[in-house]
Amino acid sequence: MCEFLHVVRASLGRLRRHPESKAWIDKDVLLDPTCIIGQGACLYGDVKVQERVRIESNAVIHGPVSIGAGSFVGSNVILGFPPKSELAKLMNRGGDLHRAPDRGELTIGRECIIRSGTCVYSGVSIGDRVSFGHNVLVRENVHIGKHTLIGTNVVIDGSSEIGERVSIQTGAYICTNCKIEDSVFLGPHVVLTNDKYVTQKKTELVGPTIRRGASVGANALLMPSIEVGEGSVVGAQSLVTGNVPPYTIYAGIPAKKLKRIPPGWRTSLLAQ
Amino acid sequence: MCEFLHVVRASLGRLRRHPESKAWIDKDVLLDPTCIIGQGACLYGDVKVQERVRIESNAVIHGPVSIGAGSFVGSNVILGFPPKSELAKLMNRGGDLHRAPDRGELTIGRECIIRSGTCVYSGVSIGDRVSFGHNVLVRENVHIGKHTLIGTNVVIDGSSEIGERVSIQTGAYICTNCKIEDSVFLGPHVVLTNDKYVTQKKTELVGPTIRRGASVGANALLMPSIEVGEGSVVGAQSLVTGNVPPYTIYAGIPAKKLKRIPPGWRTSLLAQ
């Protein structure tokens, strides 16, 4: 079923460089001949890799995964990791991690950059030119729009919608069931939460909604199910306990209205 | 002393799948024949692996380590890493990282899940059915009780006691010398501290104690040596500077008493 490549085979096309690279590539894998596959990389199951993709050393890809042209997959990246429920089932029945008939596909767009140590689960779709820092985690059922930046150590915990041209800075935490619209900025270490009673009462887990062009300062915390309005700004280190109306600055613990957004800022926002 | 396995040997039993897997397995390693060992995994020294354990690609295990039946060890996981003092000694005398006669054993229970990039030091004991997220760090002299969940990017800095059915969410930081009792919940990015004078005065480092069933909201910070009482709740983004009595809600900077826990909450807590 599997085959270990001592020398990359002609049937995979003219894979360039690293002619003795020790990559583990399943027979089902479709590799464009212009791809570069690093030492120790493992491609399992139904994996499709378009032209000029570079997969660095020791990356592990569990199909079904498709990777668009010109994308970069760094060292130690893991793609297509199974969600918790599926992993438990696989462990119970001793199944193959790389063979799950009903597993959702992970699709990655063109010219994406996925830096070292990042792990993206199955059932995620990523638009073109999305850029990830190092050691990012994205769990299942997440969509990330094109041109979005996801910083180092960011965790996106599943079942969330993230727009285009969003910037999520280093170490931010996005809980499950969030909606982050286009051109939103989340500063370093921002925390979004979905569990009002911290597990002592059973509640539906609903994360925040952040509307188009809003910005949240570093280390701010958003309580469950609140909404930050279009173009608004939340100050650093704030605790947001209720909705923030559009084009308004909120800050403090708990966050309160400071003022409306100056007109010049709105212009720069709309120009994005 | 070591041997590189081009083809997994019969003397190791009937290891399934990946028949040409390039794993590095010391002669001392005891592997049940039902185990699955991924490409590039390295098992050094005194390592005992029970039935149905799956060790994914590029995991590195420095014995003495024992892994209970049905557990999962993800890609790039490191088990049995030496504490700082031992690493310094090894570097000074050019010793073998995998041969230290007095090194504490790392024991991992049955049906544990240790996801990719996690590093657990030697001298740690982990109960059955404990589940780790990705990129967790657990330093030496830690005990973790059964059924506990440790989220992605959590750091447990050594010499702490963690109970059963505890839930530590993404990115929390547990300093040295903490006690966390059964059924505690720590939200995302909670920080526990043990150094009151931030290194400007020499003091004994004593972390917080969190009693049974207490919950701490996201991004809250607990000062050194304080105690959070049984069943209590600390609000998100709070700064806890003193003891929190049992079954009480505290919040704010500094955290103050909001109210007693409603009786309905206590019932659900006791039912856990």
Place this chain on the structure above:
Amino acid sequence: MCEFLHVVRASLGRLRRHPESKAWIDKDVLLDPTCIIGQGACLYGDVKVQERVRIESNAVIHGPVSIGAGSFVGSNVILGFPPKSELAKLMNRGGDLHRAPDRGELTIGRECIIRSGTCVYSGVSIGDRVSFGHNVLVRENVHIGKHTLIGTNVVIDGSSEIGERVSIQTGAYICTNCKIEDSVFLGPHVVLTNDKYVTQKKTELVGPTIRRGASVGANALLMPSIEVGEGSVVGAQSLVTGNVPPYTIYAGIPAKKLKRIPPGWRTSLLAQ
């Protein structure tokens, strides 16, 4: 150009241990014969490794990199990773990640410890006896002075100056354009910022300056371009919005003066 080492060659000297180690070592690499190279490690391009260096399994080194005597490079460490601008260029022209004529050298001093999963970019210089935790990220144009400690999951985002005997605890975030002087202590999860208007206005990004011997408590946040004076202390969970004068304690949201530093503390500081 490259060569895969089935057995480490005599021309590399008498590399000890792991005689069948599968390391990928370019012909340009200069390895002292007393080095130890782990299974699956990849050394590309202009890499110079001095005596008694230990490079663990699956570490990836992109030259130009020089590593001083007695240093430790853990599993899955990445050294010499290219900055964003250079990576983009390489992707566009399909170039070799390991061959960039104008790339800045990464220099690592003697007896440094770089633990697993850490990634240090090209164009960084690190003094002697610097110690890194696990999964640290250091981007380009950073200088780190000797005897400094960088904790697990710390991110240093580039173009910053970090002094000698500094201690940066777990999970701290150092934005671009910071200056951290000698003997500074930053507690766990401290966040330094450089963007006052959270991307809604174009401004020069200037990070904080932290003077000699100052300490910042856990989870505190420093606003852009502010200065923390020599020997001062910032309380945990504080929001520092303006300059902190020397030898003063500040705390709160926003941080305010609590008192001058007691003389006994200053003595211990000066003794460092």
